Amino acid sequence: MSPAPTPLLDRRLVIVTGKGGTGKTSVAAALGLAAARSGRRVLVAEVGRDEHVPRLLAPGSAPVGYAGRELAPGLTVLRIDPFEALGEYLGLQLGVRPVVDLVLRNRAFRQLMEASPGWRELITLGKVWHLEQMQLPDGSPRFDLILVDAPATGHGLTFLDVPRVVGAAVRAGPLRKHAGLVEAMIEDRERTLLLPVALAEELPARETAELALRVRRDVGIAVDRVVVNAVAGAPFPPGLDDLDRLLAKLPEATALEGLPSAKTLASCAAHLRSRFELNRYWAAEIGRMTELPIVELPHLARGIRGPLDLERLVPALVGAPRANAA
Ligand SMILES: Nc1ncnc2c1ncn2[C@@H]1O[C@H](COP(=O)(O)OP(=O)(O)O)[C@@H](O)[C@H]1O
Ligand SMILES: [Mg+2]
Numbered sequence: 001m002s003p004a005p006t007p008l009l010d011r012r013l014v015i016v017t018g019k020g021g022t023g024k025t026s027v028a029a030a031l032g033l034a035a036a037r038s039g040r041r042v043l044v045a046e047v048g049r050d051e052h053v054p055r056l057l058a059p060g061s062a063p064v065g066y067a068g069r070e071l072a073p074g075l076t077v078l079r080i081d082p083f084e085a086l087g088e089y090l091g092l093q094l095g096v097r098p099v100v101d102l103v104l105r106n107r108a109f110r111q112l113m114e115a116s117p118g119w120r121e122l123i124t125l126g127k128v129w130h131l132e133q134m135q136l137p138d139g140s141p142r143f144d145l146i147l148v149d150a151p152a153t154g155h156g157l158t159f160l161d162v163p164r165v166v167g168a169a170v171r172a173g174p175l176r177k178h179a180g181l182v183e184a185m186i187e188d189r190e191r192t193l194l195l196p197v198a199l200a201e202e203l204p205a206r207e208t209a210e211l212a213l214r215v216r217r218d219v220g221i222a223v224d225r226v227v228v229n230a231v232a233g234a235p236f237p238p239g240l241d242d243l244d245r246l247l248a249k250l251p252e253a254t255a256l257e258g259l260p261s262a263k264t265l266a267s268c269a270a271h272l273r274s275r276f277e278l279n280r281y282w283a284a285e286i287g288r289m290t291e292l293p294i295v296e297l298p299h300l301a302r303g304i305r306g307p308l309d310l311e312r313l314v315p316a317l318v319g320a321p322r323a324n325a326a
Pocket of ligand 1: 018020022024026027298302304305
């Protein structure tokens, strides 16, 4: 028996990863909400140019930007734009921020950077490291928990491979030290966790299995569960599990008070059942293929639009993951 996983909210850094559209942003925001409510000082860091997290946590609020803002007591949100992070880093290293800003605004420079692999991820993680190091005047950490809503690049693995790759390539100098610090933070298995989010469908399931394998083989980061998001609920009321089959048995000529024919209704119901069963199948497969416990989140019919929807994800997210049957 492996030991019970550390509760998610007791970690220091949780990197939420997964393909676009799987629910990373919703999961990061829901965890932020739960962590702040539990009295922790929490930071949700959204990586990229757009702001989705503030819209979910505090609909209608002004953008939080790179400086970030506290949207609710204990709940700070910021957006890490890699170019801004690069400016900050170079400004700190060189001590000449105005010159750095000029360089960063230069179009040719930006084009060169857009085309260069790796720097974005390293600089972003460097910023996360910096945030993790921040302290209050009394010496306690500025943030108890940092949730990173990672960009949807491939597996999100490029994001984590970078410090190691850079560390190996650059043997001396400030970048080496920087990469080493970032790597040490990521590979701190007590405090840092990679949290993959997947949908219960074939393609995301296979990709998540591959991610789990690569993380185990190539990256030192801890992964102790997979979030399976938007899992369809049972389609029929309790006790009516085979509603579609009951409908299919009705004589074809049965009149149903202005409703479509029993046959049509039966095929609609059969469709609902098969979607449900397929979802169940792939949720279980994700557990089996990754050999990790899974956390299932319900599919909400109206999507995730604000704090009330996020609340509905919280109980399962902060609870213990379900060990897979194997
Ligand atoms: N559990 C859920 N039930 C219903 N809709 C969801 C659920 N989780 C996410 N969504 C919807 O799916 C879309 C993608 O979610 P989002 O959290 O932005 O994913 P990502 O950040 O991975 O791209 C959004 O429109 C969101 O409202
Ligand atoms: Mg997102």
